[in-house]
Amino acid sequence: MFFLRIIFLTLISLSSLSILDALRFYKHKEKLTYKALAHISKEKAGELNINLNEVPAKNNESIIKAIKLFNIEVPSNTEMPFYDEKLTDRAVTTFYKRNNIFNYLTDKIEVKIGPAAFSSWGILGSSIAHEVEIHCNQNPFNIIIKDKLNLDGTINAEKDAYNHEIKNAKRFGLTYVEMLEIKTTMNYYYGE
Numbered sequence: 001m002f003f004l005r006i007i008f009l010t011l012i013s014l015s016s017l018s019i020l021d022a023l024r025f026y027k028h029k030e031k032l033t034y035k036a037l038a039h040i041s042k043e044k045a046g047e048l049n050i051n052l053n054e055v056p057a058k059n060n061e062s063i064i065k066a067i068k069l070f071n072i073e074v075p076s077n078t079e080m081p082f083y084d085e086k087l088t089d090r091a092v093t094t095f096y097k098r099n100n101i102f103n104y105l106t107d108k109i110e111v112k113i114g115p116a117a118f119s120s121w122g123i124l125g126s127s128i129a130h131e132v133e134i135h136c137n138q139n140p141f142n143i144i145i146k147d148k149l150n151l152d153g154t155i156n157a158e159k160d161a162y163n164h165e166i167k168n169a170k171r172f173g174l175t176y177v178e179m180l181e182i183k184t185t186m187n188y189y190y191g192e
Helices: 003-036 040-049 060-069 100-105 115-120 121-137 139-150 152-168 177-190
Strands: 092-093 112-113
Touching: 003 112, 040 060, 060 121, 092 121, 100 112, 115 121, 121 177, 139 152, 152 177
Parallel strands: none
Antiparallel strands: 092 112
Protein backbone atom coordinates (compact mmCIF):
# COMPACT_ATOMS: atom_id res chain seq x y z
CA MET A 1 0.00 0.00 0.00
CA PHE A 2 2.85 2.36 0.85
CA PHE A 3 4.37 1.69 -2.56
CA LEU A 4 1.09 2.61 -4.31
CA ARG A 5 0.92 5.91 -2.39
CA ILE A 6 4.44 6.80 -3.50
CA ILE A 7 3.59 6.03 -7.13
CA PHE A 8 0.36 8.04 -6.86
CA LEU A 9 2.13 11.05 -5.28
CA THR A 10 4.91 10.84 -7.87
CA LEU A 11 2.38 10.87 -10.72
CA ILE A 12 0.55 13.82 -9.23
CA SER A 13 3.76 15.81 -8.77
CA LEU A 14 4.94 14.99 -12.32
CA SER A 15 1.61 16.02 -13.82
CA SER A 16 1.71 19.22 -11.74
CA LEU A 17 5.18 19.98 -13.07
CA SER A 18 4.12 19.43 -16.68
CA ILE A 19 1.12 21.71 -16.16
CA LEU A 20 3.41 24.35 -14.64
CA ASP A 21 5.84 23.96 -17.54
CA ALA A 22 2.99 24.38 -20.02
CA LEU A 23 1.81 27.51 -18.21
CA ARG A 24 5.36 28.92 -18.20
CA PHE A 25 5.66 28.27 -21.95
CA TYR A 26 2.28 29.87 -22.61
CA LYS A 27 3.25 32.91 -20.54
CA HIS A 28 6.59 33.12 -22.38
CA LYS A 29 4.81 32.78 -25.75
CA GLU A 30 2.50 35.65 -24.80
CA LYS A 31 5.53 37.81 -23.88
CA LEU A 32 7.17 37.00 -27.21
CA THR A 33 3.98 37.87 -29.09
CA TYR A 34 3.50 41.09 -27.11
CA LYS A 35 7.12 42.09 -27.71
CA ALA A 36 6.76 41.43 -31.44
CA LEU A 37 3.50 43.38 -31.68
CA ALA A 38 4.95 46.34 -29.77
CA HIS A 39 6.49 47.68 -32.99
CA ILE A 40 3.16 47.98 -34.79
CA SER A 41 1.22 51.21 -34.46
CA LYS A 42 -1.65 50.55 -32.05
CA GLU A 43 -3.35 53.77 -33.16
CA LYS A 44 -3.31 52.74 -36.82
CA ALA A 45 -4.58 49.25 -35.92
CA GLY A 46 -7.39 50.88 -33.94
CA GLU A 47 -8.32 53.16 -36.85
CA LEU A 48 -8.50 50.10 -39.13
CA ASN A 49 -10.53 48.19 -36.52
CA ILE A 50 -7.82 45.52 -36.20
CA ASN A 51 -7.23 43.50 -33.05
CA LEU A 52 -3.57 42.48 -33.45
CA ASN A 53 -4.02 39.57 -31.03
CA GLU A 54 -6.68 37.95 -33.23
CA VAL A 55 -6.15 36.00 -36.42
CA PRO A 56 -7.29 38.00 -39.48
CA ALA A 57 -10.43 36.87 -41.29
CA LYS A 58 -9.69 35.10 -44.57
CA ASN A 59 -11.02 37.70 -46.98
CA ASN A 60 -10.10 40.63 -49.21
CA GLU A 61 -10.97 43.15 -46.49
CA SER A 62 -8.19 41.77 -44.26
CA ILE A 63 -5.74 42.01 -47.16
CA ILE A 64 -6.59 45.69 -47.70
CA LYS A 65 -6.32 46.36 -43.94
CA ALA A 66 -2.89 44.68 -43.82
CA ILE A 67 -1.70 46.76 -46.79
CA LYS A 68 -2.73 49.93 -44.95
CA LEU A 69 -1.43 48.77 -41.55
CA PHE A 70 2.05 47.98 -42.86
CA ASN A 71 2.25 50.78 -45.46
CA ILE A 72 2.65 48.37 -48.36
CA GLU A 73 2.62 50.23 -51.65
CA VAL A 74 1.06 48.28 -54.51
CA PRO A 75 2.89 49.25 -57.75
CA SER A 76 0.83 50.71 -60.59
CA ASN A 77 1.63 47.67 -62.76
CA THR A 78 -0.05 45.38 -60.21
CA GLU A 79 -3.69 44.56 -59.49
CA MET A 80 -4.84 44.81 -55.87
CA PRO A 81 -3.89 41.51 -54.17
CA PHE A 82 -6.88 39.25 -53.57
CA TYR A 83 -7.81 36.18 -51.53
CA ASP A 84 -7.80 32.76 -53.22
CA GLU A 85 -9.11 30.01 -50.93
CA LYS A 86 -7.74 27.27 -53.23
CA LEU A 87 -4.14 28.47 -53.09
CA THR A 88 -1.86 26.09 -51.16
CA ASP A 89 1.04 28.58 -50.82
CA ARG A 90 0.87 31.66 -48.62
CA ALA A 91 0.85 33.80 -51.77
CA VAL A 92 1.79 33.75 -55.45
CA THR A 93 2.56 36.33 -58.13
CA THR A 94 1.60 35.83 -61.78
CA PHE A 95 3.29 38.11 -64.28
CA TYR A 96 1.28 37.06 -67.32
CA LYS A 97 -2.10 35.41 -67.37
CA ARG A 98 -2.56 34.06 -70.88
CA ASN A 99 0.49 31.71 -71.02
CA ASN A 100 2.43 34.15 -73.15
CA ILE A 101 5.30 35.99 -71.52
CA PHE A 102 4.91 38.91 -73.93
CA ASN A 103 1.58 39.67 -72.26
CA TYR A 104 3.72 40.86 -69.34
CA LEU A 105 4.01 44.12 -71.25
CA THR A 106 0.23 44.67 -71.32
CA ASP A 107 -1.25 42.64 -68.44
CA LYS A 108 -1.17 43.84 -64.86
CA ILE A 109 0.62 41.58 -62.41
CA GLU A 110 -1.72 39.41 -60.36
CA VAL A 111 -1.11 38.62 -56.67
CA LYS A 112 -3.14 35.92 -54.94
CA ILE A 113 -3.10 35.43 -51.16
CA GLY A 114 -3.85 31.95 -49.82
CA PRO A 115 -5.37 30.78 -46.52
CA ALA A 116 -1.93 29.97 -45.01
CA ALA A 117 -1.06 33.69 -44.99
CA PHE A 118 -3.83 34.45 -42.49
CA SER A 119 -2.21 32.83 -39.43
CA SER A 120 -1.46 36.31 -37.97
CA TRP A 121 -1.52 39.94 -39.06
CA GLY A 122 2.28 39.86 -39.24
CA ILE A 123 2.39 36.83 -41.54
CA LEU A 124 -0.35 38.34 -43.71
CA GLY A 125 1.56 41.62 -44.08
CA SER A 126 4.85 39.81 -44.62
CA SER A 127 3.32 37.54 -47.30
CA ILE A 128 1.81 40.49 -49.17
CA ALA A 129 5.11 42.42 -49.01
CA HIS A 130 7.01 39.33 -50.24
CA GLU A 131 4.92 39.39 -53.40
CA VAL A 132 4.16 43.09 -53.88
CA GLU A 133 7.35 44.81 -52.71
CA ILE A 134 9.78 42.27 -54.19
CA HIS A 135 8.32 39.99 -56.88
CA CYS A 136 6.17 42.70 -58.51
CA ASN A 137 9.30 44.82 -58.88
CA GLN A 138 11.42 42.02 -60.37
CA ASN A 139 11.86 41.56 -64.10
CA PRO A 140 10.45 38.18 -65.21
CA PHE A 141 12.51 38.26 -68.42
CA ASN A 142 15.75 38.42 -66.42
CA ILE A 143 14.61 35.58 -64.16
CA ILE A 144 13.69 33.34 -67.13
CA ILE A 145 16.93 34.09 -68.99
CA LYS A 146 19.00 33.33 -65.87
CA ASP A 147 17.08 30.08 -65.41
CA LYS A 148 17.76 29.09 -69.03
CA LEU A 149 21.47 29.77 -68.44
CA ASN A 150 21.42 27.75 -65.18
CA LEU A 151 22.11 30.92 -63.17
CA ASP A 152 19.36 30.30 -60.57
CA GLY A 153 17.05 33.14 -61.60
CA THR A 154 13.99 31.80 -59.76
CA ILE A 155 16.00 30.66 -56.75
CA ASN A 156 17.62 34.08 -56.32
CA ALA A 157 14.30 35.88 -56.87
CA GLU A 158 12.74 33.81 -54.07
CA LYS A 159 15.73 34.28 -51.77
CA ASP A 160 15.42 38.06 -52.25
CA ALA A 161 11.74 37.94 -51.30
CA TYR A 162 12.26 35.72 -48.23
CA ASN A 163 15.22 37.82 -47.08
CA HIS A 164 12.96 40.88 -47.38
CA GLU A 165 10.51 39.22 -45.00
CA ILE A 166 13.27 38.37 -42.53
CA LYS A 167 14.80 41.87 -42.67
CA ASN A 168 11.36 43.39 -42.09
CA ALA A 169 10.34 41.04 -39.24
CA LYS A 170 10.18 43.95 -36.81
CA ARG A 171 8.05 46.02 -39.19
CA PHE A 172 5.49 43.20 -39.43
CA GLY A 173 5.66 42.31 -35.74
CA LEU A 174 6.68 38.75 -36.51
CA THR A 175 7.38 36.52 -33.54
CA TYR A 176 10.67 34.67 -33.33
CA VAL A 177 8.87 31.44 -34.28
CA GLU A 178 7.26 33.05 -37.36
CA MET A 179 10.61 34.47 -38.48
CA LEU A 180 12.24 31.07 -37.95
CA GLU A 181 9.53 29.39 -40.06
CA ILE A 182 10.19 31.83 -42.91
CA LYS A 183 13.94 31.24 -42.72
CA THR A 184 13.46 27.46 -42.55
CA THR A 185 11.15 27.53 -45.59
CA MET A 186 13.69 29.56 -47.57
CA ASN A 187 16.58 27.26 -46.63
CA TYR A 188 14.57 24.10 -47.33
CA TYR A 189 13.45 25.11 -50.82
CA TYR A 190 16.22 27.45 -51.95
CA GLY A 191 19.30 26.69 -49.81
CA GLU A 192 21.30 28.93 -47.48
